[in-house]
Amino acid sequence: MSPQKKSTFFKRIAHYGPRRTFNKLQQRILQRFHGYPRSILLQAVSACNLKCEHCFLNNFGKEIGDGVIRILPYDDFIARADKIKHLIRHVHSFYFSGFEALLHKDLFRMMDYIVSINPAIEFPIMTNGNSFTPRIFDELTKHPIPEISVSLDGISRETVESFKTGAVFEKTVETIKTLVSLDLNASIGTVFVLHKGNRHEFIDYLDFVNDLGVKDVYVTNLMSFTPALRDRYLYTPDSNPELDTLFSRTIEKAKKNRQSLTLPATHAMLKGCTQWNLLFIDIVGNVAPCDYLSVSTPFELFGETQQTRPLIFGNIMNDDILSIWNGKAFKKFRAMHRSGKKLPGHCRLCADAWGLVCSNRTVYDFR
Ligand SMILES: C[S@@+](CC[C@H](N)C(=O)[O-])C[C@H]1O[C@@H](n2cnc3c(N)ncnc32)[C@H](O)[C@@H]1O
Ligand code: SF4
Numbered sequence: 001m002s003p004q005k006k007s008t009f010f011k012r013i014a015h016y017g018p019r020r021t022f023n024k025l026q027q028r029i030l031q032r033f034h035g036y037p038r039s040i041l042l043q044a045v046s047a048c049n050l051k052c053e054h055c056f057l058n059n060f061g062k063e064i065g066d067g068v069i070r071i072l073p074y075d076d077f078i079a080r081a082d083k084i085k086h087l088i089r090h091v092h093s094f095y096f097s098g099f100e101a102l103l104h105k106d107l108f109r110m111m112d113y114i115v116s117i118n119p120a121i122e123f124p125i126m127t128n129g130n131s132f133t134p135r136i137f138d139e140l141t142k143h144p145i146p147e148i149s150v151s152l153d154g155i156s157r158e159t160v161e162s163f164k165t166g167a168v169f170e171k172t173v174e175t176i177k178t179l180v181s182l183d184l185n186a187s188i189g190t191v192f193v194l195h196k197g198n199r200h201e202f203i204d205y206l207d208f209v210n211d212l213g214v215k216d217v218y219v220t221n222l223m224s225f226t227p228a229l230r231d232r233y234l235y236t237p238d239s240n241p242e243l244d245t246l247f248s249r250t251i252e253k254a255k256k257n258r259q260s261l262t263l264p265a266t267h268a269m270l271k272g273c274t275q276w277n278l279l280f281i282d283i284v285g286n287v288a289p290c291d292y293l294s295v296s297t298p299f300e301l302f303g304e305t306q307q308t309r310p311l312i313f314g315n316i317m318n319d320d321i322l323s324i325w326n327g328k329a330f331k332k333f334r335a336m337h338r339s340g341k342k343l344p345g346h347c348r349l350c351a352d353a354w355g356l357v358c359s360n361r362t363v364y365d366f367r
């Protein structure tokens with residue numbers, strides 16, 4: 001076992017206890033053996049309380065004419081969950097949205113239902129930190145939530161609010177402080193989307209969140225959907241000494257603060273994305289490789305543009321989920337990403353396939 005893997009293994013035992021760690025490992029081996037996904041995202045919310053200019057949700061109804069903004073009623077969610085019950089039993093984690101799941105008034109009831117199908121399942125949460133209520137904080141303590149990642153893209157009000165449209169900087173910071181202070185089993189992390197408008201705050205960011213009690217920092221680059229963002233990302237097609245230097249300095253900070261820092265590539269590297277691990281089901285029940293390919297998402301990369309057509313492998317209300325998941329075309333699509341040698345045509349200009357966003361990042365774990 002490599003030192004990195006060894007330390008992760010012992011941290012897992014410390015976090016989950018030996019029995020749960022063993023069960024999780026066993027489940028993972030079975031997942032690999034049977035070819036099940038590791039996680040499911042059954043979209044119950046394709047909506048948000050904010051309107052970030054950089055988020056592709058903001059293009060729904062405009063450049064993305066087929067994007068549907070909606071919150072799924074509880075009963076419809078249950079009907080969908082029932083259709084994929086036999087797969088829910090075999091996955092490790094479950095998501096309700098790639099947008100803002102906390103907006104759903106029945107979120108915790110839906111969690112309870114999923115737990116009744118698979119008592120070992122977990123619900124990682126991604127949030128903008130501006131949708132919390134006292135009830136949500138309370139419910140979080142009662143549900144199996146291993147991780148909460150809060151978006152915070154800077155250390156000043158001006159930088160954060162000019163990027164995260166509609167967010168209130170103080171509110172995000174207060175949310176992080178409250179989450180850290182709660183008696184949760186979850187690790188609390190922050191996500192920093194790096195771009196030209198916040199790079200000047202990047203190095204001090206590590207200290208800023210460390211002072212709030214945050215030990216997990218996830219960094220991604222800015223993905224560009226329409227040419228409007230073309231001049232705002234920092235990655236390059238080839239080598240990128242400027243960004244490499246910035247990252248080296250940040251790694252030093254993380255080391256000093258004993259934080260875990262997850263960094264993307266600084267220049268394009270063909271890697272494929274890690275969506276093959278996750279079963280994505282959109283708000284109308286369609287199975288697609290990811291959020292982006294469930295609708296007609298435009299991509300921009302280094303000046304090239306492409307408007308993708310949706311790539312749908314079936315609908316869970318009409319077809320058996322395992323037949324969809326194990327269909328020839330879907331398997332081939334996942335295999336291409338897994339090998340990371342050649343991309344499906346739909347993904348050619350998605351920055352995530354090139355190591356620049358969240359897939360295949362490097363973890364510098366100094367905790
Ligand atoms: C889609 S959001 C969903 C969770 C939550 N609403 C939030 O904003 O944190 C997940 C993450 O994607 C990031 N994101 C959104 N648009 C992006 C883009 N164009 N490039 C890179 N990251 C982006 C968000 O900042 C957030 O960290
Ligand atoms: S808060 Fe998250 S989901 Fe909402 S618009 Fe911004 S990035 Fe998108």
Ligand code: SF4
Nearest residue numbers: 273289290347350353
């Ligand atoms: S590379 Fe991008 S578009 Fe393709 S499956 Fe991955 S996230 Fe989706």
